[in-house]
Amino acid sequence: MTSIPVRYSPVVEKPIDNEEQVHQQLMETMRSIEETTSKDYDHAVRAVHAKAHGIFEGELTVASNLPPELAQGLFARAGTYNVVMRLSTIPGDILDDSVSAPRGMAVKILDVPGERLPDSASERTQNFVLVNAPAFAAPDSKAFLGSLKQLAATTDKAEWAKKLLSTALRGMETTLEAVGGESAMLSTMGGTPITHPLGDSYYSQSAFRHGDYIAKYALVPSSPNLTELTGDRVNTSGRPDALREVVRDTMIEQGGAWELRVQLCTDLDAMPVEDASKQWDEKASPYRTVARINAPPQMSLGTDLAGLTDEQSYFSPWHGLAAHQPLGSVNRARRQAYERSADFRAQFNGCPMHDAISLEQARG
Secondary structure, X not given: XXXXXXXXXXXXXXXXXXXXXXXXXXXXXXXXXHHHHHHHHOOOOOOOOOOEEEEEEXXXXXXXXXXXXXXXXXXXXXXXXXXXXXXXXXXXXOOOOOOOOOEEEXXXXXXXXXXXXXXXXXXXXXXXXXXXXOOOOOOOHHHHHHHHHHHXXXXXXXXXXXXXXXXXXXXXXXXXXXXXXXXHHHHHHHHOOOEOHHHOOEEOOOOEEEOOEEEEEEEEEOOHHHHOOOOOEOOOOOOOOHHHHHHHHHHHHOOEEEEEEEEEOOOOOOOOOOOOOOOOOOOOOOOEEEEEEEEOOOOOOOOHHHHHHHHHEOOOOOOOEHHHOEOOHHHHHHHHHHHHHHHHHHHHHOOOOEOOOOHHHHOO
């Protein structure tokens, strides 16, 4: 028997104590990261996910005849949209790829009609910010702040030390995996295996409105050339940009395809909105496909699209439809922090930030 999905109501969110103070400290910590790296590079980069491994365009096609609980918001009707995708790693400094870290896939869907979230009322995009693990490393914004402070403390430190730490942590994580365990903290601090980014699955980790319901999202490779890369280890020895190289080789020769999937909340106790570190049980509520993304063969860096996306655009889960409002403590913390980070880059670089860039402009 299929479980009935929980209907969205504002009461599912329960702010933590002193939440606004935590948000302020989070913004200050991100600012400290950007101030450090902008002095190093004489150029402002993102406070998190600074290094891009690939930026490319594609088309998202919403499936037809979805059941009512899936046919919500952007997915309420069949259609095709242009998308921009950006692969990256979490740190705010641009590191040698032998320093492993969790990876992100940000997806910006263009020209999306519908009622908007207030932060992007004049825009027409839907942003999804995804990471290659099903759960967040911290349960709420207070713990998130603690993790970010640890990340900030390593910014601008000797890269050779980061390489040694990363290698040691990967060894510890491999040992844990061999006995059936894993550590979110070890992965965040550098224990993530260095696998091919295009073979990974990416997750929203935190909860969102899915129209009348509550959900998490996942982007899963579906074309054979990507699925065969899942778990494929990348040799980074003497190759500081190894991940860029392997992404480029795959994208320029074959492109790729992904499925965008939805996992509906069916039990607020077992699938909490406020605890982003809790993985929702996929047996109780499996991820179900609502759309597909196809990216044709193309250059993944060194293009006008990549330059415009990195220098003039940014990704925020708060830029999108009201039907896909971010939920929970971690998402509420992201709201102002991401905007302030983009503002710093715009001011330092003297280049205004935009939610979206024009594909026509990027194509020249």
